[in-house]
Amino acid sequence: MEFLVEPFRFEFFRNGLIVAAVAGGLCAVVGTYVVLRNMSYIGHGLAHAIFGGAVASFLAGINFYLGAGAWGVASALMVNRVARRRTISADAAIGVITTASFALGVALISRARGFTRNFEAALFGNVLGVEKLDVVIVIGVALIVSLVIVILYRPFLFLTFDPEVAEVFGVRTARLDALFALLLAATVIATMQVLGVTLIAAALVIPPVVARLMTDRFRTMLALSVVIGTVSGFAGMYLSFYLDIASGAAIVLTQATIFTFAYLATAQNRAGHKRSLGVPAH
Amino acid sequence: MSNDRSRDSVVALRNVSFAYDRDVVLSDLSLEVMRGSLLGVVGPSGSGKTTLLKLLGGGLDPSLGSVESSPSLRIGYVPQVDTVNWYFPVTVDEVVLMGSSAGRRLGLRYGAEERDRAHTLLHDLGIGHLEPRHIRELSGGQQQRVFVARALMADPNLVLLDEPMAGVDVKTRQDVLATLRDIAERGVAVVLTTHDLNSVAAHLPEVMCINRRLIxxxxxxSTLVPDVLYETFGAEMELIEHHGHPIVIDKHPDPVVVPIQRKADGIPG
Structure with a gap:
């Protein structure tokens, strides 16, 4: 038990643990919708787009959450608008917007000196810089996202399952799409410090994918995804502390390990299901 | 228009045209859907059938013309089964309950009244025992009925169905059409698209032939006649009458008589 208590002597760990566990669960909630709507690329792209805003706000001396927040909202709304158009491939258009924003961040960094350490922290996540404000922000965003998901659970489910038909049934899909893009942007901004730009996409995707392997019910998938995200955030922080590796990497590696076990454990069920349907298992 | 007629009108398209960018999919089409009507829309692929349904359902706004709908319009929509994501983690009861969401119901839980209604609808459609099953585990006909139940869950006065007979067996097709007749008899307007001309001829009181415009x-x-069918599909067809219903058959340009072999070699006849 000593190894569990030992890191609590450090304030950065206490803050980091709360942020990592909440960030894991938060990404898992939003990620469930991201995965089921085949929007994984948007999550990945948005994280990169916001990186540009984070760098710009740092160099301009603007508070990270204000600068990156405004940048994130603008990027999310632009990505959402582009994704709804038919004339060009949504993936290609999103790629242009988000990589251009990311490239701007890299360009600004390359002009600034003594920024290397922060650059790595932004890319791969670092709990050393987690402060009280970060804890408050990630908990606040998690509460807002949870509240919105609970209140709008049913329209969001319909929108995720069948967007075109949901519109005919009276679901205001354009508004919900825009709202979801904002929730996604807020999630990325709130978790960037601990997870890192390059690893947020994994934290959004892996817990829901594991949950999907384990259930055929949406509600159960959502709950399992949150549990997996939170537990892996918690466990990843201990790994990060004891192995002295980046927190984002530790959390994502924990999730990848859980995925491997879940995949192997459910392989038998999938083969049995195929056999019962008369399909040869491969 | 008489007052009775306006009371019975559920939705009407007035000289509607619709284009995706510059591609005009429907041109100058008018249609009035009346309470209790059962209308089949036929036409070749790309003729604008699905667009017509979306215009009626309010999912699309016309490029030209207008859509007039009753203030009390409530729509139930049944999509083409091949557009459904069958790997989505959702069970039969969850799909049906979506119908009562309609963008207005909020919160995480479904009410007892909604659950009872969903159960009754599924039971009436003969699939009550499948409630907890994943939608992928059902047969084609059962899947079709799940989406009909979801449409009815919205307590609609207009049900729109996109290709409900596609890919289903004969028994399922007859069951689906019987269900739709029952729905229409209760005063609900039903509009469906299909490629199945003979089902339309045998089961529906009214048909509309379109090919980017009303034919x-x-x-x-009186509608499924060779000239209209040629104008609609660009293919020559012949009609024979059976029990008062037209049966549409392809016209072969050079009829080939294939002798029926009464007795296969080595097999007693």
Missing amino acids: AQGPPG
Whole structure:
């Protein structure tokens, strides 16, 4: 038990643990919708787009959450608008917007000196810089996202399952799409410090994918995804502390390990299901 | 228009045209859907059938013309089964309960009244025992009925169905059409698209032939005639009558008589 208590002597760990566990669960909630709507690329792209805003706000001396927040909202709304158009491939258009924003961040960094350490922290996540404000922000965003998901659970489910038909049934899909893009942007901004730009996409995707392997019910998938995200955030922080590796990497590696076990454990069920349907298992 | 007629009108398209960018999919089409009507829309692929349903359902706004709908319009929509994501983690009861969401119901839980209604609808459609099953585990006909139940869950006065007979067996097709007749008899307007001309001829009182514009509309007996079918599909077809219903068959340009072999080699006849 000593190894569990030992890191609590450090304030950065206490803050980091709360942020990592909440960030894991938060990404898992939003990620469930991201995965089921085949929007994984948007999550990945948005994280990169916001990186540009984070760098710009740092160099301009603007508070990270204000600068990156405004940048994130603008990027999310632009990505959402582009994704709804038919004339060009949504993936290609999103790629242009988000990589251009990311490239701007890299360009600004390359002009600034003594920024290397922060650059790595932004890319791969670092709990050393987690402060009280970060804890408050990630908990606040998690509460807002949870509240919105609970209140709008049913329209969001319909929108995720069948967007075109949901519109005919009276679901205001354009508004919900825009709202979801904002929730996604807020999630990325709130978790960037601990997870890192390059690893947020994994934290959004892996817990829901594991949950999907384990259930055929949406509600159960959502709950399992949150549990997996939170537990892996918690466990990843201990790994990060004891192995002295980046927190984002530790959390994502924990999730990848859980995925491997879940995949192997459910392989038998999938083969049995195929056999019962008369399909040869491969 | 008489007052009775306006009371019975559920939705009407007035000289509607619709284009995706510069591609005009429907041109100058008018249609009035009346309470309790059962209308089949036929036409070749790309003729604008699904677009017509979306215009009626409010999912699309016309490029030209207008859509007039009753203030009390409530729509139930049944999509083409091949557009459904069958790997989505959702069970039969969850799909049906979506119908009562309609963007207005909020919160995480479904009410007892909604659950009872969903159960009754599924039971009436003969699939009550499948409630907890994943939608992928059902047969084609059962899946079709799940989406009909979801449409009815919205307590609609207009049900729109996109290709409900596609890929289903004969028994399922007959069951689906019987269900739709029952729905229409309760005063609900039903509009469906299909490629199955003979089902339309045998089961529906009214048919509309379109190919990016209205070609003809009326009872199948007077509408499904060779000239109209040629104009609609660009293919020559012949009609024979059976029990008062037209049966549409392809016209072969050079009839080939294939002798029926009464006795296969080595097999006793």
